Structures are given as structure tokens and as C-alpha cells.
Amino acid sequence: MTLRHFLTASALTLVVSAQAIAQGGPPPARVRVDAARMETVEPMRRVTGELVPTRRSSVASKRDAQVIEVLVDRGDTIEAGQIIARLDAELAMIDLQRAEADLKAAEALIAVRKAETLRAERDLARTRVMLQDNAVFQTEVEDRETDFAAAQARLRQAEAEAASSRATVADARKAIEDMVVVAPYTGQVVDKLTEVGQWVREGDGVIEIIEVAPIDAWLDVPEQYLPALRNGSSPTVQILAEATGHTTSGKVTAILAQGDALGRKFPVRVRLENTDGALLPGMSIVGVVPTGGSEEALTIHKDAVLRNAAGAFVYFDGGGVATVAPVEIQYAVGNRFVIRSPMIRPGTSLIIEGNERMYPGQPLMILSGAPENAPAPEAAGT
Template identity: 35%
Template sequence: MLWIVAAVAAARPALAQGPPPAPVRVDAVREEPVQDQRRVTGELRAVQRTLVATREGGIVIAMPAREGDRVKAGDVLCRLDGDRLTYLVAEANAAVELAEAQREERETLLVQAQTDYDALLDASQRSAANPKELADAASEVSAAKARLAQATVSIMVAKARAGLLQARLDDMVIKSPFDGVVVAVTPEVGAWVAEGDTIVDLVSTGSVEAWIDIPQENAAALVALVNAAGDKDDGARAGAVRARIDATGEMVELKNVRTVPVVDRASRTFPIVAVLPDQGIFKPGMSLTAWVPTSQVQPRLTVARDAIMRGPTGTFVYVVRGGPEGPGAAASASLDVLFEFGDRAAVSSRQLRPGDLVVVEGNERLYPGAPVMATNAVPEGQPAAGDTSGGPPAASR
């Protein structure tokens, strides 16, 4: 019995020591000048999207465009049977040649009539011509001129008809109006398409547009933003609209924002639009989350985004409490995320103060009261508690 008591007594100091401190990386809570921002949603849209239609009806004889094909402006999407129009074009061109021949004939007749009239006029001046013959010759000249004018107009009519038929024949080949990707193909080879029927659904490649729905109560802030959009272009200006592409997690800054001044009656929102450059990963239809500035620049608590945890009780971070030189203990501090910018987030919390160290790496395995040891020093140059100098932080990655 005595040896059991001795063994228990020897084990108590070891149990009292607990687990060793967990190595973690920390970052300081800062107070920085930022803007209140409202979280809104939107989507990416193609700059151009159209249902390419046919101007002529006919049988589809070739359909080179297929779903997913990338096409350039002017590439052939579809060919219709144009044999009948080919014959009509040939007939119209022959009619033009016939009209031109008739004009040459009537030019010759006019020259002949003018020559006869000049001869009779000369004879009448010598009293050697009948006045009636002279009058008849003058009438013949006028008639010849009218017939020549008629032949000239006939040529114009024939050329116009030939041009129209040629245009109709050209329209039997449907071409891409811009660079894009074929989304859907409607007819197949052998199908009949009527005038105005859809051939393909085409979306443009290159830049895409971000369409974001803004609540009507933020209209004034957006007007000020758009008016000041050209003042600076340094990627970190106050008042910029920042967005995260939900599918990729990439943060982008929306520049050259324009508003569509129509409020939807159901949602009481209006859209803003900005063009994003082509990066090969942005696709029309992707959703995005944006943060729209709604106030002037003011100091806010900010923490690294990697420090933010989410659990059943809400959003929180682990704060290192204890001596700065030795091991500390992880304490849970609840907070509300106001908005994100770059790799940081503006937060509201009664349990955080500027200068507090929050865990940014290794926090997944922590629990309240867990012993921790910071393996990194807080980077030099971070603002001290209450320091609001330096302007608003950059928001793009």
C-alpha cells in the first residue's frame, strides 16, 4: 500500500505541468484609418453577349461553329444554301449588262438625231429646209435625250437589284460579329432556319464586367465615389470599391466605376458596373462579394484575416495573454467583422485593444486557455496602439 501512495505522489508534479506550449505565429491588432464599407453581392458578365441571328431563311449546309469554340470577328459560324440566290445574282448582273448596252445604243441614236437636226438647221438658215422637218428633228433630239436618261436610270435600277441580291447571297454565310466563345448552337446541318432565327449564342472574350447591386440608401456615397474616381490611381485610394471573386478568392479593385441610374422596384437596389481585365480565370456568371465605402476615413481596429475563426458561437480570434518574453495562454475574443481589405479586416470588439497579439498560424488546434509560444516577432514598422498616421491602408493584394 505504501508504494502505491508513493507512486501517486510522484506522478502529481508531472500531471501539474500540463502539455507543452503550442508554437504559433502572431500578429498585432492595429488601429488604422479606414472607411466603413458595406458588403454587397454581384456577378461577372460578359462585356458583349448576343444571339447571332440570320438575315435570310434557308437550309443549313454547314455548321463549323460548335459549343466552346473560340472565334474571331469575321469567322464563319454557319452557311446556308444559297444556290437559288446565286442564279438570281447572275440574272441581275446580266440585266445590268443589258441596260448598259441599251444606253450605248441610245447614246448613238442621240448623236444621229442631233446630227440630222444640225443639218436641217443649217439648211433652214439658207431657206432650203421645210420648217416642219426642222421641228420634227428637234422633237426627235428631245426624245433621244429622254430615252438616254431612261436607259441611265434603268442601269441604276439593275445595279441596285443586283447589289441587293448579292447582299442576300452574302448573308447566307453568317459570321461572328466580335471575338468570343460559342455558348450554344441552335440549328444543325439540314435544318431549316427562317429569317431572324438564332444561330448561336455568343459571348465576348477578353475583359468582363462586374455588376454589383447597391442598396438605394448608399446612392450618395456612390455618387461621391464616381465623381472622385479620377483623382488618384495608386491602388490604395480611399473610396475604392473592392471585390472578391467567390470562385477564386482573388481580391480586385474596381476602377472606372459607372452607375446605372435605375433603382429596381422589388429590391430597391441599383447596379454599378466596372470592367475587369482578362486574366484567363474570370468567367461570366461567377458571383462576387464587394465592399462599398459608406463613410469618411476614420480609425478602426484591424486584424489579419488569417486570425479570424468561426465557430458555433460566432466569429472570434485567439489572443495571447501572458508575459511577452515567455509562454502565454490563448484566450478567445469575440468580434464582428465589419469589412475586409487586402489581407486584413476591420473589426469591432470589446475584448481587443491595439497592440494585442492574435494568433494567425496554428490557431486551428487551439482552445481557450491552451498554452502557446509565439515563434515570430511582431514585424517592425507596425503602427503602435493609437497610431493613425500614414493614410488608409492598401486594399489590393
């Protein structure tokens, strides 16, 4: 909306408002105001970028099997550990039964080998006693020693085979568990890669999922602004999704060492919580980054700012009636915005309470006292 449109609308509304008051119109709106003022702030600059998911995964099948159920579709939000697909476990169940039978046979063989080892040990002990009585030759003792050693070796072999069978059973049980495909983390399904009846092999994708909470904003930052981003610990950067008007902020988590040689810009990553899911991968964004130094700027209280399809605007006290003015928000400083506006000057009284259902030209009753959590007033610059 242009300034001309604002002025025309305001003038017409003032005429209508004056007529309404003369005819006994609605009572004045009870409002609180806060003055626009000049302040010394750290200058900020706007840079462009885009939103990128923090993680993107093709969730794969861990086994060869037929798909019997797919429980999610594109666009679904899923939680970590949620079941997303089931595979046919019939062959895996048969493998488990076979492995368990082999394990029982291996454990029975261990019992046999233990008995054989015990008998060989007893024969060896008896032969050694007989040798002391000169009832047998030394070769008999040596033969019994060989038999005992062989029995011990067969026992160890049986125990190793049983251990292998246990591992096979564990793998068969794990295979059955793997027939249920679950989400590795909370995110959104962006592609379904298989359907019921299809055969998937180990490593084949079932769905593609992205993580959007948190989400990463990658900004192209000119090289001269990088020192301000490196100062201190993880500086905070304001992010605006211009298409939706959604604003948020996050910490700088990385500055890519490789930049654009022509534009002298470097990718900077800002991690955003995005708990409400309003920010989506691929959205174009504007980041407001610190540049260092200081400058004088016109600021207004955040609660004064309203938005509609035409953009941001405010209501101010225009001689006892509500007057509307467009504003261009530059960046936030605490609980205030640095703005540009052809109609707002230092000292202009902006309505910060009672402006939700206000209309231009509405009579005002300005309440005294500062609103709750409001900062102490400062002298306006000139």
C-alpha cells in the same frame, strides 16, 4: 473552420513541432513580418448582387438558306469576326451570275442609246442649218428637236436601268458574303439554335452569344449609401464572388433611377474587366461600397492572407513558431485588409513573406528590414 478547431490544431502542431526540434528537425523558416494595426479608414458595407453579361445577342442569319456547316458549339469561346456557320451559297451564286448578265445587257443598251442620241443631235443641227437656207419648214426642226429629246430620255432610262443592275449585282455579292455567319464580338456561345441541314430564314437565330469580358456586376445598394457612390468621378467598388473566393474591383458606371420601393435599394452597375474569365454571368456576388465618414478598424497586410477550403487565414509569430489564425476579411484599403479575428490584436506580427509552404508550429527566423513595396510602419492603436 471554427476557432476551437484552430486552437486544437495549433496546440497539437506545437507539440509535434517541439518534438521535431528536440530531435533535430528542419531549420527555422526565414520570414518577414508586418504588424496588425488600428487605422482610421472610410467605413465600407457589404451589399449583394449578381453578375450579368455586358452584351447578349442572338446572332441571326441575314439570308434565307440551308445550313451546311456549324463550326461552334455551346461553351465555345469565340473571337470577333470568327466564322461560326456557313450557309448554302449555290442559289446566291446563280443570282449573281444572272445579275451580272443583266448588267452587261444594260451597259450595252447605254452604248446604243448614246449612239441614237448622237445621231438625233446631228440631225437637229443639220435641220437648223437647212432652215436658215429655207430648205425645210419650221415643223421639220421641231420634229428633230422632239427626236433629240426622246433620245436623251431613252439614254437616261438606260443609265438608270444600268444603275439598278449594278445595285442588284452588289446585293448578290453581299448575299454570297452573308452565307458566312461571323461573330459580332468576342464572347462565349451559350446556345446553338440551328444545325446542319436546317433551313433558316432571314432573322432566324444561329447561335446565342454573351460577352463576359468585360462583365457587369449589378448590386442592390441601400439608398443611404448612394451619396458616397455619386461623390467624385466613377468611384471604385470591390467585388467578391463568394463561391470561388475571387476578388476584383471596378468602376461604378450607372445608378438605376428606379429602385425597390419596399427595400429602398437601387441597382448599381459596376463594370469589371474579367480578363481571366473567372467571373461568370449568374454568379452571386458581394460588393463592398463606401458609406462616407471614417472609423477605426484593425488592418493587416494583404500578403499575410492565405486561403483554403475553410476560408481565409494567416500565420503569425506565436513565440518563435508559426501560429495559424482564421480571419474574416471585411474590405480592402490600399494594400491592406480590414479584418475581424478573435486571435489577432494590434501589434501582432503577421508573416507576409515565406508563408506559402508554412505549417503551424514551424520554427521562425524573422528577417529584419521591410519587404519590397511595403508601406512605412505606423503606430498600432489600442
